Amino acid sequence: MMHIDVSSVLRQTLSCELYSNLVTRPTGAAVRTQIEALLADSHERSLTVIDFSHVGMIDFSCADEVIAKLLLRYVAEERVEREAYFLFRGVTDDHWDAIETVLERHGLALVMETDDGARVVGIVNDGERVAWEKVYELGRTQPADLADALGSGPDHAARMLDGLHRRRLLMRLDGCYIAVGGLGEPHG
Amino acid sequence: MTSVITVPPSLDDHTFEQVVEQLAAVPRDGKLLVDARHTTWASPYGLTALLTLGQTLDERASFAVPETEKTASYWARTGFFKYADELYDLRGSVPKGRGGESSVLLEITPVIKSEDVHDVVGRIQQKAQQILSSELSIDAKATVGFAMTLSEICQNIVEHAGRGGWVAVQTYTWRRRLANRRVVVIAVCDAGQGFRQSLESAPSFVRNDRWDDAAALEAAVIRGVSRFRDPGRGQGIAGVRRYLSRWDGKLSVRSGTAKIAILPNWDDDVPLAEKLAPFPGAQIQVTIPERVSGGPR
Numbered sequence: 001m002m003h004i005d006v007s008s009v010l011r012q013t014l015s016c017e018l019y020s021n022l023v024t025r026p027t028g029a030a031v032r033t034q035i036e037a038l039l040a041d042s043h044e045r046s047l048t049v050i051d052f053s054h055v056g057m058i059d060f061s062c063a064d065e066v067i068a069k070l071l072l073r074y075v076a077e078e079r080v081e082r083e084a085y086f087l088f089r090g091v092t093d094d095h096w097d098a099i100e101t102v103l104e105r106h107g108l109a110l111v112m113e114t115d116d117g118a119r120v121v122g123i124v125n126d127g128e129r130v131a132w133e134k135v136y137e138l139g140r141t142q143p144a145d146l147a148d149a150l151g152s153g154p155d156h157a158a159r160m161l162d163g164l165h166r167r168r169l170l171m172r173l174d175g176c177y178i179a180v181g182g183l184g185e186p187h188g
Numbered sequence: 189m190t191s192v193i194t195v196p197p198s199l200d201d202h203t204f205e206q207v208v209e210q211l212a213a214v215p216r217d218g219k220l221l222v223d224a225r226h227t228t229w230a231s232p233y234g235l236t237a238l239l240t241l242g243q244t245l246d247e248r249a250s251f252a253v254p255e256t257e258k259t260a261s262y263w264a265r266t267g268f269f270k271y272a273d274e275l276y277d278l279r280g281s282v283p284k285g286r287g288g289e290s291s292v293l294l295e296i297t298p299v300i301k302s303e304d305v306h307d308v309v310g311r312i313q314q315k316a317q318q319i320l321s322s323e324l325s326i327d328a329k330a331t332v333g334f335a336m337t338l339s340e341i342c343q344n345i346v347e348h349a350g351r352g353g354w355v356a357v358q359t360y361t362w363r364r365r366l367a368n369r370r371v372v373v374i375a376v377c378d379a380g381q382g383f384r385q386s387l388e389s390a391p392s393f394v395r396n397d398r399w400d401d402a403a404a405l406e407a408a409v410i411r412g413v414s415r416f417r418d419p420g421r422g423q424g425i426a427g428v429r430r431y432l433s434r435w436d437g438k439l440s441v442r443s444g445t446a447k448i449a450i451l452p453n454w455d456d457d458v459p460l461a462e463k464l465a466p467f468p469g470a471q472i473q474v475t476i477p478e479r480v481s482g483g484p485r
Contacts, residue, residue, distance in 0.1 A: 014303075014306070019306045019310060021306065021309050021310060021313075021335070021339075023305055023306060023309050023335075023336075023339040023343075024302040024305045024306065024339065024343055024346065025302075025343065025347065026302045026346075027302060027306070056313070057309075057313075057332045057335055057336065059309075059335075059336045059339040059340055059343075059424070059427075060336065060340060060423040060424050060426075060427040061339075061340065061343060061423070061424055064420035064421075064423060065420075068420055069420070093329060093332075094329075094332040097332070097333060097336070097427070097431075098336060098427070101423060101426075101427055101430075102420065102423065105419070105420060105423055106419070106420065
């Protein structure tokens with residue numbers, strides 16, 4: 001698992017130790033470019049923690065450049081050559097307004113680490129949210145497991161898992177699905 | 189012959205229109221004196237707009253500074269004369285002192301490039317938290333939204349104006365409209381290309397019969413239209429509007445010959461003013477009043 005401290009990337013990008021705020025679109029674009037350069041060295045399947053713990057604040061323009069465009073590139077469309085998954089850490093109320101706004105604008109969702117685990121945030125419908133939470137509880141999940149848990153048909157469960165995988169909210173490994181942030185262990 | 193533009197005794201976003209109307213009537217190639225001798229008060233908008241006025245002139249004008257020592261001293265503390273000296277030939281007694289003014293949250297600061305926005309946001313944060321919670325009874329959590337608002341408005345200059353502008357932030361007491369409530373005011377003024385010209389530069393731009401400065405402001409401020417094709421653009425002003433609606437704030441944007449305002453209940457300004465005297469660039473003002481009953485709406 002790769003860990004990217006956004007604050008460190010910001011300071012490297014601006015060549016300045018004084019700034020801890022993610023503001024302005026050019027700054028966001030530069031930070032995202034740096035993150036993408038780090039991701040370029042990763043394997044064909046990678047899970048990266050994007051850590052906001054030391055970021056003071058983020059504005060809308062920067063959130064659009066750093067988060068929305070990163071997700072749009074690696075998550076929103078299926079990329080056969082590389083599967084990149086992201087877990088967002090250290091996101092506080094100070095960051096949330098801007099992040100929520102850009103997720104809504106682009107119809108995106110992401111997995112955010114919380115004090116008691118992980119949760120999916122952004123644009124997901126009720127069915128997707130329930131399915132993701134079931135997979136998070138179950139750990140390694142096959143379509144039949146989810147169908148049992150939801151009381152639904154196996155085809156519906158398979159479609160749900162595939163849809164969440166395409167959005168890179170679930171990882172697929174050896175025919176099983178694992179929630180991003182769940183590490184395959186049951187969280188029931 | 190020297191033309192004279194008289195600065196009103198009290199200079200804010202409304203009375204600055206008198207300055208613009210006078211400017212429209214003077215010949216562009218003649219000598220000009222901007223006379224602020226009898227001005228006794230100016231809002232951050234008034235001061236930053238006077239600087240943009242200096243930017244727009246073809247020939248360097250003279251500027252007569254306020255005669256009242258208290259006013260001139262205050263303008264000096266806001267940093268006005270430092271930048272005015274680069275744009276005008278200053279006449280009269282210019283105080284030397286700067287600093288020490290507690291109501292000035294952010295003295296007049298030039299915004300030209302992205303790094304300037306970082307600097308502005310970094311400088312405002314700590315003081316804003318203290319002022320917002322102690323003077324305006326606004327939750328400390330609102331400080332982040334305040335800094336975001338400031339950042340997005342300043343970025344309007346960097347992204348769209350095509351030339352530098354100024355930002356200033358100040359708190360003061362509004363006696364007339366808000367019955368002695370405190371307000372915090374952000375003013376960001378530039379003399380760049382303005383909203384209409386910016387939107388006209390979009391590759392997909394199609395002119396229609398009612399396209400003018402007012403239509404451009406409606407498109408950008410109300411509908412979040414941007415000259416960029418990128419679907420993520422236009423979120424900044426939308427975010428600012430959302431923040432201001434939460435804290436009962438006001439946003440007004442003047443550009444070209446029009447001014448649009450997002451109005452809270454306490455303000456009786458017009459939502460859209462058209463056919464104003466022309467003035468280049470964009471002049472933006474955000475006003476957030478003291479809370480009288482606690483949290484956000």
